[in-house]
Amino acid sequence: MPEKRPENIAATMVWLTDRLAARGETGRICLVRAAAVSETVAKLSADQAIISAAALFPAVSSDCLSRDQVEAQFGVSVARLTDELVKLDRTRIPGDIPEHGGLGGDQAEALRKMLLTVVGDVRLVLVRLADQLCRMRFLKKSPVAEQRRAATETRIVFAPLANRLGIWQLKWELEDLAFRYLEPEHYRRIARDLRERRKDRETYLGRVQTLLHKELKKAGVSAEISGRPKHIYSIWRKMQSNNLAFEQVLDIRAIRIMVGSVADCYAALGVVHGTLPYIQGEFDDYIATPKENLYQSLHTAVIGPHGKALEIQIRTADMHQHAELGVAAHWQYKEGGKRDSAFEQKVVWLRRLLEPVENDAGEEDFLSRVHSEIFEDRIYAVSPRGDVVDLPMGGTPLDFAYHIHTDIGHRCRGAKVDGRMVPLTYKLANGQQVEILTGKEASPSRDWLIPQLGFLASSRARIKVRSWFRRQDQEQNHRQGRVMLERELSRLGYRKFEHKKLARLLRFGTPEEMYIALGNGEITVLAVAGAIQRSEKPAQKFALKARKAQPGARLGKGKVSVQGVGDLMTGFARCCQPVPPEQIRGYLTQGRGVTVHRDNCGNLLRLLARRPERVLDVSWTGTREDLxxxxxxxxxxxxxxxxxxxxxxxxxxxxxxxxxxxxxxxxxxxxxxxxxxxxxxxxxxxxxxxxxxxxxxxxxxxxxx
CATH class of the missing domain: 3.30.70.260 (ACT domain)
Incomplete structure (x- = not known):
């Protein structure tokens, strides 16, 4: 049977409407979703087969239409794509997603299945992203809980994935809609400020565009100049990360210059910097060093008329197409014809993400790799031979060493960046040259596994270090782990904390198993503090309460609730200075209220022996924000x-x-x-x-x- 040619979207929607007419409300919902998703996919310059599949899969997924009906009308290719989209639609991330945390094991597995589904045909992920965008658009009248769940899923999974694949046309709107539901007050304030200043901003940018167009024409550079769309979430992030007021964000006044060639990009940059003073430190050359998602453009910031700062982007038409569409700009290479290297790099990246890593610890390590590869920005360092190395934001020379080769990472003793010695925790910047200094023997440090110490930003590198320690002698790991534990307990002031109790808290059968896990890097000493914290008061909240004038007022930076007594002044004992969640007790002084001690404080124990009637039960209450x-x-x-x-x-x-x-x-x-x-x-x-x-x-x- 010869393959049928997919019908255009209008014909597809007419056919679909006829088939769903008798399906009532379910059919109506399928039609609305089909029209929205297929229209969004069509704007990404997609081929007709995937547009038809995008329109058909909601009905098939809802059992309002069968695969046989789709194949009979549209052919095998569209039916196959529809099948894959149905699988993708039914692979949803289960449960509630923490707004400020990671995914759980089942959620990570669902994400893995989603990526496995799209790896064979990257067009599928574009439809999934378009579907998520349409879902977000329809949430305006939904319950707040549903809005926040969808927004959280969008922010931590789908917007970063769109960014990594370079589909900024979807990325910006996904981010803005998620921001709208997660931070409604901040969203409305920035949107209001943008509306109120729109007329003045457009007048100002018009004058700047006229000035630049005149100067570019003098220099013989043909260019199209336009204002650049303002994205609310991007403005908010810059306000937060740089502690800026709305008026200080450069993105609020932004211009895009489109030219015919790469040479014209640099010529236009020279004209811009010759016409308007540029702001030092605000120039980025993403043409010479593209981003990991292959984004290319020149970014600069200048001081315009009346001393106002503005941002300028300079790019070619091809760069602009890729910036807006990402992998979608390469549809034409997917079926048959000439292969495109940029498109292939995306497929290679997705496959690499799903590859097993030696001694992978399961879902936790997989999710860590996903966050490192998709959900974080990237930097690009250079080896002495000129090779470009792609690292996560915050990458260090040690990350660089492990990226080059596992053995080089294990033997790394130091590093030079741009010819000068730096510590292994040094945060690399784009374009820096890195030279690794190695020893003869492999000798990683367990400190490298503690994220807070800043040695490694890459989860892949940490997995390699952990693997090395797991292969070491078990007796050595046992001995080293015990030393590490005792040193940490001493450092925290918990020398007498029972090792058996701590092992139970960390879910080990015996202290010996806990020592070995510490020694081989399976857990870090930071887990010890967390376990002690949980053991002190598993369900307590943090802060202090109870003052005569204001029952909820602060005492210094914290508050204590005194049980069984009226309103009393409270203060912390200087001898032990307790902090949450340590168990505490109070001592009723003469004229100074209640002094709060750690439960095991030596001074308190002596007071308890002499005046037990003055020792009171007290507890922490409030929030973790208290100090x-x-x-x-x-x-x-x-x-x-x-x-x-x-x-x-x-x-x-x-x-x-x-x-x-x-x-x-x-x-x-x-x-x-x-x-x-x-x-x-x-x-x-x-x-x-x-x-x-x-x-x-x-x-x-x-x-x-």
Whole structure:
């Protein structure tokens, strides 16, 4: 039977309407969805077969139409595509997705199945993205819970996937709609500001366009100049990440210049910079170094008339088509004809994402790779031979080493960036040249596995390090794991915490299994702080409450609820300075209210023996945003800039220092820094102590008892 030629979309919709006429409300919903999805796919310059399949699959998925009916009318190719889209439609991510967390195991498996479905024909993922966009458009009158779930799914899965595939035409609208439902107040405020300033902005941009058009014409550069659409979520992200007011965001005033060739792009850039002063540090050359999704353009920011900053993009028509459509710009290469390298790179990338990695730990490692490969921005570093290496944003020289070869990563001892030595935690920037210095023997560090220390941004690299430790001698891992545990408990002030209890909290049968898991990198010492935190008060909330004038008012930065007593002043004991979620008790003083101690504080135990009637039950209440005082000490070999490095690290963690004292030992060339800080909880304290230990010359960082 000869293959039938797919009908145009109008004919497809007429045929579909006739078949669904008797299906009532279900048929009407299928028709609305079919029209919306197929129209969106058609705007991506898709071929007729996939447009027809996009219109037909909602009815087949809802059992209003059979595959045989589709094949009889439209042929085998359209029927096959419709089948694949039905499978994709039925592979939904189950359950509620945390707005600020990762996917669970079942959700990660659903995502894997979705990607496996589309890897054979990338056109399918375009239809899935178009379907998600249409779903978001129809949510205006839906319940808030449904809006937020769909918006969260869009923000953490579909918008990043559209970005990675370079389909900005869908990406921007997906992001804006998700923002609209997740942050409605911020969305409405920015949208209102854009509307109110629209006339003035258009007048201003019109003057700039006239000026640039005149100067480009003088230089012999033929160009089309237009204003660039403003995307609300993009504006919000820039306001948040750079702490800017609405008027300070460069994207609000933006111009696009379209020219005929790459040479004209650079010629136009010269004219722009010769006409308007450019802002230093705001130029990006994505033509010489395209983004991972193959996006190409020149970006610059300049000071326009009246001292107003504006952003300018310069690109060719081909670059513009790819920027808007991504892989959809390469439909014509999919069936038969000439293969296109850009299109092939997308398929290779999707297949690589699904490849198993040595010693993959299952769904957790798969999801980590997905987030690293799809949901994060990328940077591009260069080897001494000129090879470009693609790394996740925040990538380090150690990530670079593992990308080159696993053995080079294991033997990495140091690195040079642009000819100068840098620490292995150095954050690489686009275009930097990296040279890796190696030793003779493989010797990874367990610290590399702790994300908060910043050695590795790539999940693939961490899997390789974890694999290396798993292959080491079990007795060595047992011994090293026990040392690591005891050091962490000492650092947190929990030397006497039972190892058996901790093993149970971490879901190990025996302490020995826990030691081995710590030693081989299966878990990190940061899990210890989390387990202790859960054990102290599993269901408690954090903050303090109860003051005479205002029952919910703050005491310093926190509040305590005192049980069985009327409103009393409360304060923290200087001897132990408890932080959530440690178990606490109060001591009723004479004239100073209740002093709150850690449950195991030596001073409290002595008071309990002498005056048990004054010891009260107290508990934490409120939110994690409250802060509590803690004393820490840092021991180090003395050097210039030590105090500056310590205080800079604490500022980076957004921790306030309320006291600082230093002392030095000239004989041994050591220094001790004692700090009073405000901390939100035990997990934050653990992370800060680990980061302090990683500073140059630091011997130890621990909490003072």
């Amino acid at each position: 509590y005082p803690a004393s820490i000490s840092v021991q180090a070999y003395d050097r210039s800039g030590l105090v500056k490095d310590v205080t800079t690290l604490l500022a980076d963690e957004k921790i306030r220092i309320f006291s600082l004292d230093t002392s030095t030992d000239a004989l041994h060339n050591t220094a001790e820094i004692r700090l009073g800080i405000e901390i939100s909880g035990l997990d934050k304290l653990s992370r800060v102590l680990h980061r302090l230990t990683s500073l140059a010359n630091v011997l130890s960082a621990k909490r003072d008892s």
